[in-house]
Every structure is written in structure tokens, then in C-alpha cells.
Amino acid sequence: MSIQVWTYILVGFTFSIYIGIAIYTRARSTKGFYIAGHDVPAIFNGMATGADWMSAASFISMAGLISFMGYTGSIYLLGWTGGYVLLALLLAPYLRKYGKFTIPEFVGDRYYSNFARLVAVVCALFVSFTYVAGQMRGVGLVFSRFLAVDINTGVIIGMVIVFLYATLGGMKSITWTQVAQYVVLIIAYLIPAVAISYNLTGQPIPQIGFGSKIIDGPNAGMYLLQTIDQLHRDLGLPEYTAAFVPGTRAMVDVFMITVALMVGTAGLPHVLIRFYTVPSVKAARFSAFWALLFIGILYTTAPAVATFARVNMIQTLHNVAYEQAPSWVSNWETTGLIAFEDKNGDGLMQYFGKSNPANELIVDQDIMVLANPEIANLPAWVVALVAAGGLAAALSTAAGLLLVISSSVSHDLFKSVLKPDMTDKQELLAARLAATVAVLVAGYFGIKPPGFVAEVVAFAFGLAASSFFPILVLGIFSKRVTKEGAIAGMLLGIAFTAGYIVYFTWIRPDLNNHENWLLGVSPKGIGTIGMLINFGVALIVSMFTKAPPQEVQEQVESIRYPRGSEV
């Protein structure tokens, strides 16, 4: 059977599972719609969090990014896993004990201020919309590459599926479909990784394979990483495993970006609300562990995939006659993900990295995962599985984000500010309407993506890091931080971070290099400074303002102890 037939079968099959689960588990109350009625067991919440978190970018792009960045790619690996340590230690158990519906709601209650809640709503909406646009685009791309449908049709199919389960089903359906999507995406990621590791090194476990010796070809008997470093030296590129060498990011920037990604991860509302769905504080802690374990499986495999792909690409393509290129090259040339221009007219493909003018081969990062099965000569069903996995990753993240958007609008705007006397039923309807509008907006961005999607993702992390994380942590660990402190901290943290990113990305992109950066920190890492500003301002302003009311202090006290979460 051809790749396309297999893709139709696997995508059709997994989509029917998702829809089946959604119909079976749909929510009938706001509690079910927002937080799945508090009855998701820890291990399943861990899987759902994994799928919620791992987006099209993690699944499709990350290994390729690392493949081109070498050591510097560690920023993603450390940043996107280390954030879960912060979540588990500093936030998850306490948010669960607090036990309501949304993150802005926690901010509003803890800081006894509707204005604080509104600021939080605006941040949550901005961060979530930024993210969801990228997911719909990912859905469209997978459809167009594997199913030969138009990108826009792909986006619309994706919208319909997400609409069905996110809008009708709410958090309960989202959770259980995410569990299924985690299973699909992790299998789809591991099968090609294991096969390639085995082919290249004779070691089936990719995490061990990328520290093993190559068994075949001109470099047989050499360690894989040694080989890559050697190949890089020969091509005049910085060594793959070397840190902070010319042509790569400086130490201070690597540090700042890693912190910003970690703290941003721990401040993303769609991840935080997952911890509201479990039955107890203990389950919230354990689900943070399960989530990190399930995410870690993919994140420790990704750097292995990155190195396999790097060696395979250079060995099979560099200085090889274009006429004798493997068939996957021509398969993917039509998508524009790989391009060859014979600059010196010798009929051979010369690869020197894209910054070298003599380079003749342009290779897109996404190809490293998407074309992996073909590079390794795996059967058609594996290629189809990767397509299904990419869709699972994109759809699960999109659904989680849509829920944040809809609950921010229905619960934090309508119910609390505009129309507090709403009944549960009316609120549920408002939530569904908000989700519908959000799906349409997300779809619009998927079809007509604003040119700056890649830039705004850094923006989303910077904002999450400089807005939510500090005031959530302070709200739990200090009883003394006041509403004035929190509001001032959030606003200054956001203003600084947003200002810095906007200045270097849109106003003066010509100045966007390390000579002009503040302390050598790129816009990607500036969220770290924004976070520090938020912490500092919140603490200082709190010292000079009236302590929070007694009942707020008591509330802070009570979220610190697990007993009582059953209420």
C-alpha cells in the first residue's frame, strides 16, 4: 500500500478514536467543562499534560532545530523540561488545593482585585492565541504534505475536529483525547528513532545509540558524536558538541534563554490548568512527575534523532552527485523543504551550512523528523504514523489552548465582570460560544498566518515568564505581597519584556545583534530579566502598601496544606 493510503487509514482511524472519546466523555456542567470534574487520575493527567505541552513545534521541528544547533540546542531540552521541576515544586500542588477553574481567577482571588484578574486575562489570551495559530498551521502542513490536500482544506478539517471535541466536550473530552493523542504521538516518534538508531549504531535505544559507535560506512568504528564533530570540522562548521564557539550563542545568552523557557513553561496557562483536573493535591504532585516522565521520553530521544539525522544527511548528501541522490530528496524537493542549486556546476551537492556562500543545499529543519522514516528506508506505514503523530501533537495542544481562551472569556470576563448573575447553564453556553469564536480565529490565523509566527512564540514565553510565574509563586509563598505589588510587578514585567522584544523584532531589527543587546541577552531570553523585574517590583511595592486582608492571608495559609482539597 502506498504512503498516502496508509496515511488515510491511520489518520482516519486516530481521528475516529478522538471523536468517539469526545462524544463519550462530553461535559454537562461548567465544572466538567473547565476542569473535567476533578476526576482525572494522576497518570492520565500526566499523559494529557504531555500531549497538551508537546506541540507541532516539539514533535516536528525540535529535533531538526537541535540538529542544526548542536550543543546550543540544549536550550530547548533544558528549558522545556526544567520548567516542570518548577511546576512540580512551586505551583502544581497549591493551584490544585486552591481548586477553582482558571489562572486569572486565582490571580484575582489572591490579589483581591478584578483589575489584577483582567491583566491576567489579557496575558492568558495573548499567550494562547499566539500559540494556537502555530498549531493550526502545523495541522495544515501535515495534511498538505501527506494527504495531498490543499493547506487551507487541512486547516479546516483540523478546525472541525477540534471544534467537535473542545467546544462540545470541554476539558473532560480534551483530557481523554489528549491521553489517546499522547499514545499516538509517542509511538510515532519512537518507532523511527529506534529503527534509525539500530541501523546506524546497532543499538536500538536511541538515548544510548547516539553515544555509540557507527557500524557501517566510511566512519565505521568511530563514535557517532566524534564523527559529527569531524564532519563539521571538515566542512568548516563549528563542532557539534562544542559550546559557545564563534558562530553560536554566547554563554550569557544560552543561560538567559534557558531560564526564560523554563519559567515561561511554568507560567503557561494551558499547562497550569491541567493540574486543576486531578482529584487531590497528592495526585497533582504525581501528575507533574508523570508529565515530566512522559515528556522526557520524547525530549531525551529528540537529541538522538538530531544527531542521527545530522550524520545521515551529511554522509548521504554531501559531495554526492545530484543524479544519485536518494529518492527521499526528490520526494521532499517538491515541498520546498530541501533545495539544491548547483552553484559550481559540478553536478555534486556541496553542503557547508547556510551561512557559507558556497553552500548548495538548503535543508529545512522540519525535514529531520518528517522525512526520517524515508531516510531510514522504513515501510510506508511508519511514514503514515509520523503524519498521524504530528497531527496528534498539534491538535492536542490546540485543544488545550482553546479551553484557556474560552474559560478566560466566559468565566473571567463574562461571569465575574460583566454578568455575575449568570446561571451555570448560561455560562456553559457562553464558554462554548467563546470556544467556537476561538476556533474560527485560530483557523483564520492558520489559513492566513501572520508572517511573524516564529517570532511571537518567543514573545509568548517571555510574557508568560514575566507575568504569571512571579506573581503565582509570590502569591503562594508570601502572605505579604499585596495587590498593588502584584499589579505593578506584572505591568512592569510585561512592559519591559514586550518593549524589548517589539523594539528588536519590529522597530529596529537592524540592531538585533549581540553588540546592542542589554547585557548580551537576546529578545528570546529577555523574559528572564522581565521576571526578575516583576519579582523585585512586587516585593518592594508590597513593603510600602497595606498588608492583604485577613481572609486572603488565611486563604494563602490554607492552600499550603493538602487536607481539605476534597471539599
Added chain:
Amino acid sequence: MSQSHKDLDPQTRQGLKRYWRDNQRIIFIMLIIWFVFSFVLSIFFVRELNEFKLGGFPLGFWIAQQGSIFVFIIMVLVYCFMMEYGDKKFHLEEQKKKGDDE
């Protein structure tokens, strides 16, 4: 929200204080380990550590792309068990409910 803690007898209040202090201590130690693996070993001293090899891996590179993640996972699991013990010690554990177990 659960019961108010103001009305509790002094002994229970003392217990709650100790529970929270212990928790903060554990968190602090965990964050130090987290900082050492995330930043000190993976970033600040990665070049020095790369002089050592772990099989086919330069050591610093391995910690940055693999080792730290394993440490994170183990740390969070250890924290879960320590807090479970602490919850029991101070009688703060929650009533058993469906799905409560890992």
C-alpha cells in the same frame, strides 16, 4: 476553600508550621540540585566537563542533553514521595478517592 486555620488548637498550628517549614526546606534543596544540573554543569562549566568522556559522549554535552532531564524526573519523583511522607507525618493527607494513586 477548606476549614479556617485560625480556629485550630495551638498544637495543630505548631504542626502546620513545621510541615510548611519542612516543605520549604525540601523545595530549597531540590532547587539547588535543579540549578546545579540546569546551569552550573550544563552551561557554566560545560566546556571543562567536555574534557571528560562518558562512552562516546563529551560529559558536559551529555549532561546538557540527557543527564539533566533524567535528574529532573528523579527529583520530582523523590519530592512526591517525601511530601507524601510529610503529609502523613503531620496528618494532612487527603481522604482516599478514586484515582488518587499514582
